[in-house]
Amino acid sequence: MKDHxxxxxxxxxxxxxxxxxxxxxxxxxxxxxxxxxxxxxxxFYVQFKGQDKNYYGLVKYIGPKKHAKEYKSSISITSKxxxxxxxxxxxxxxxxxxxxxxxxxxxxxxLHFDVVRKLLDNDGNMYTKVKIxxxxxxxPANDGDDT
Numbered sequence: 396m397k398d399h400x401x402x403x404x405x406x407x408x409x410x411x412x413x414x415x416x417x418x419x420x421x422x423x424x425x426x427x428x429x430x431x432x433x434x435x436x437x438x439f440y441v442q443f444k445g446q447d448k449n450y451y452g453l454v455k456y457i458g459p460k461k462h463a464k465e466y467k468s469s470i471s472i473t474s475k476x477x478x479x480x481x482x483x484x485x486x487x488x489x490x491x492x493x494x495x496x497x498x499x500x501x502x503x504x505x506l507h508f509d510v511v512r513k514l515l516d517n518d519g520n521m522y523t524k525v526k527i528x529x530x531x532x533x534x535p536a537n538d539g540d541d542t
Contacts, residue, residue, distance in 0.1 A: 453503035
């Protein structure tokens with residue numbers, strides 16, 4: 396699957412240490428924005444979605460259901476000037492979990508679109524950081540940095 400993603404969908408793939416910073420163009424209250432992060436040799440599906448005057452950000456682990464709980468993800472949305480920021484952290488969901496169930500269960504970032512609009516630049520662009528971290532058997536562990 397990793398080879399397919401890298402060969403066919405390379406514009407939506409980021410591979411690295413687990414932290415991905417990007418600018419999403421032309422954010423709207425009903426838009427759907429997807430990307431894939433490959434970290435720790437695993438595949439994660441990241442989705443930002445506008446719906447019902449809210450904006451959601453969630454991360455799904457692509458692999459066996461039991462392994463999804465081994466990772467957490469944090470999503471941050473920052474103003475262009477870097478002064479204002481909203482951030483949330485959750486254990487990753489499995490790709491088989493329905494997105495609507497994840498939203499209903501409160502297992503993802505949820506912001507009223509008025510908050511998101513305040514963080515957009517003049518062109519409607521949003522600056523995000525998604526960080527994937529592996530959880531250790533004795534508690535949370537990070538991906539190598541001490542921050």
